[in-house]
Amino acid sequence: MKSTGTERAGFEKLIASSGRGWAEKRVFQELTTTLKSAEKELKSLPAGTVPEERLRALESQLSRLAHLLEHIEEVQRTRLEIHLITQIALSLANALDLQEVLSLIVDSLKQVVDYDAAGIFVVSKDGEEVEGEILRGYETSDRGRIRQKLGQGLMGWAMENMAPVVVADVSRDPRYIMARSSTRSELVVPMFTQGRVVGCLNLESDNLGAYSERDADHLMTFASHAAVAIERARLHREILEKQRMDEELALARRMQRDLLPRSAPKFDRFDIAGVNLPSEMVGGDYYDYIQLTEKDLGIVVGDVAGKGVPAAFIMTSLRAALRIEAFSHYAISTILSRVNDYLCGSTKPEIFVTAFYGVLDTRSGILTYANAGHNPPLLLRADHSRETLSEGGMLLGAFPNALYHEHRVTLAANDILVLYTDGASEAENRAGEQFGVERIEEIVRSAATKGPRQIIRQLLRLIRGHCGEIGLQDDITLVVIQCR
Amino acid sequence: MKLKSRLQDDTLVLEVKGKVMGGPDATIFQNTIKSEIANGHKRFVFDLGGVDWMNSSGLGILIGGLTTIKNAGGDLKLANVTDKIKSLFMITKLVTIFDSYETVEEALKSYQ
Numbered sequence: 001m002k003s004t005g006t007e008r009a010g011f012e013k014l015i016a017s018s019g020r021g022w023a024e025k026r027v028f029q030e031l032t033t034t035l036k037s038a039e040k041e042l043k044s045l046p047a048g049t050v051p052e053e054r055l056r057a058l059e060s061q062l063s064r065l066a067h068l069l070e071h072i073e074e075v076q077r078t079r080l081e082i083h084l085i086t087q088i089a090l091s092l093a094n095a096l097d098l099q100e101v102l103s104l105i106v107d108s109l110k111q112v113v114d115y116d117a118a119g120i121f122v123v124s125k126d127g128e129e130v131e132g133e134i135l136r137g138y139e140t141s142d143r144g145r146i147r148q149k150l151g152q153g154l155m156g157w158a159m160e161n162m163a164p165v166v167v168a169d170v171s172r173d174p175r176y177i178m179a180r181s182s183t184r185s186e187l188v189v190p191m192f193t194q195g196r197v198v199g200c201l202n203l204e205s206d207n208l209g210a211y212s213e214r215d216a217d218h219l220m221t222f223a224s225h226a227a228v229a230i231e232r233a234r235l236h237r238e239i240l241e242k243q244r245m246d247e248e249l250a251l252a253r254r255m256q257r258d259l260l261p262r263s264a265p266k267f268d269r270f271d272i273a274g275v276n277l278p279s280e281m282v283g284g285d286y287y288d289y290i291q292l293t294e295k296d297l298g299i300v301v302g303d304v305a306g307k308g309v310p311a312a313f314i315m316t317s318l319r320a321a322l323r324i325e326a327f328s329h330y331a332i333s334t335i336l337s338r339v340n341d342y343l344c345g346s347t348k349p350e351i352f353v354t355a356f357y358g359v360l361d362t363r364s365g366i367l368t369y370a371n372a373g374h375n376p377p378l379l380l381r382a383d384h385s386r387e388t389l390s391e392g393g394m395l396l397g398a399f400p401n402a403l404y405h406e407h408r409v410t411l412a413a414n415d416i417l418v419l420y421t422d423g424a425s426e427a428e429n430r431a432g433e434q435f436g437v438e439r440i441e442e443i444v445r446s447a448a449t450k451g452p453r454q455i456i457r458q459l460l461r462l463i464r465g466h467c468g469e470i471g472l473q474d475d476i477t478l479v480v481i482q483c484r
Numbered sequence: 485m486k487l488k489s490r491l492q493d494d495t496l497v498l499e500v501k502g503k504v505m506g507g508p509d510a511t512i513f514q515n516t517i518k519s520e521i522a523n524g525h526k527r528f529v530f531d532l533g534g535v536d537w538m539n540s541s542g543l544g545i546l547i548g549g550l551t552t553i554k555n556a557g558g559d560l561k562l563a564n565v566t567d568k569i570k571s572l573f574m575i576t577k578l579v580t581i582f583d584s585y586e587t588v589e590e591a592l593k594s595y596q
Contacts, residue, residue: 305506349551395577
């Protein structure tokens with residue numbers, strides 16, 4: 001239990017850095033001095049003046065006193081260390097920025113265990129990448145080799161074994177990788193929380209044997225606080241990144257919404273309304289009105305396989321391709337063939353689009369269309385019969401050189417054309433029952449007198465009601481065209 | 485999605501079961517097909533009898549499989565196509581692309 005010179009110096013430093021314990025220090029000094037002078041006094045007694053038995057009893061009492069003093073010192077030391085670490089932990093508790101946390105750690109580290117150079121490294125969850133680091137006392141030219149230490153050297157060992165490493169003489173440890181020529185001894189402590197390594201603390205000293213096992217223990221306690229602070233900062237960063245992603249997605253959503261028609265075009269004989277509801281922030285469904293001539297209106301409904309961002313990209317390409325081709329060619333079959341070939345050249349065959357494209361002559365009521373693998377629009381005749389517009393050709397984007405055939409129907413007074421995506425017809429409730437085309441027809445007919453806008457409102461309300469608490473699982477697009 | 489393959493009459497029969505959707509299923513499917521092609525197989529039968537559900541991304545997986553096999557000079561037949569998938573094939577016009585048979589045996593016979 002005899003304290004060494006370095007430990008004694010460390011203790012004095014600890015008292016100084018903790019800002020407490022001056023009274024204790026004085027008492028210790030007083031007690032130590034008294035004890036030493038008593039030991040000296042005892043030794044200087046001329047032989048024979050005190051009986052031998054009495055002399056041994058006194059020596060034994062003094063030795064016991066010396067041990068007690070060491071014990072008290074030990075207790076005091078632990079108390080001060082805990083106090084210091086609590087102070088550090090408190091200062092770390094308020095920091096959320098990872099670099100700020102690292103900077104606080106490296107500076108407070110010096111109060112806990114002294115160093116000539118120190119590095120703190122934060123590794124990614126898979127341990128493959130360095131997410132953050134802070135260095136003190138290294139030359140710029142040393143920095144390349146520091147990373148090497150992290151993978152293979154003592155740091156790599158400490159993180160892999162989740163145990164501290166004390167090296168009294170680095171020249172005798174084969175695991176040591178040199179980054180500073182003046183380093184003589186090293187202490188490495190891994191940081192982990194909830195059984196997962198977060199990173200490590202690396203301390204280097206220019207003196208041989210600068211670090212004790214006790215320093216390692218002490219630093220392990222410190223490292224556990226540091227790990228929690230780092231983990232919290234990392235979580236905070238993840239939240240910030242997620243927020244940024246959400247903002248970008250919200251921007252993408254606004255941009256995508258801007259690609260949809262702002263309002264439906266108006267014609268004497270036709271009332272038109274449309275809606276697009278992505279199930280995620282952005283979606284793969286779309287609809288479009290393309291005013292080709294004063295009387296001719298191109299109408300598109302499309303559905304990209306899949307959802308979310310990947311589908312949104314394809315949707316944007318489809319819209320652009322279709323608009324360009326619609327203005328360049330008259331024949332719908334040609335337009336769809338060209339769009340198909342364009343999409344085939346831009347995407348893998350797994351990614352495809354189903355689309356319906358038709359041109360409505362708003363004077364004659366003739367709709368010329370081709371259906372490229374899309375859910376067939378419902379033409380609900382005034383006499384209560386139903387036609388489905390399925391003729392056309394292959395879905396788009398999977399098979400090059402596909403041929404499309406166009407067909408014609410004439411819309412007469414009180415006929416209603418309903419274009420939709422499977423997000424509407426196949427919307428499921430908890431029991432797995434689909435909303436169904438029959439129900440769409442029923443609702444459209446029952447709301448027919450209220451016009452397309454109200455028809456769509458009613459459809460959406462009932463589809464949402466059908467899905468209930470499980471919500472919409474797919475993007476929904478609806479376009480309703482009513483002939484007056 | 486679960487895949488089980490067996491060799492029958494020099495044809496690789498791939499049993500597809502469960503829900504066929506996008507994401508990881510697509511990668512598993514593609515890798516299986518590619519490795520069988522690398523093993524020298526050219527004739528394939530997909531047995532879809534055990535498919536409970538297939539969405540549009542699932543259809544994409546079938547299209548991707550067909551394209552990979554055709555590009556490698558092979559051929560694909562489908563067997564036991566469920567009503568739900570049949571109706572998807574009708575709507576998308578894929579019915580004109582995929583060669584479908586009622587049973588695996590019939591699909592195998594078509595290769596003779």
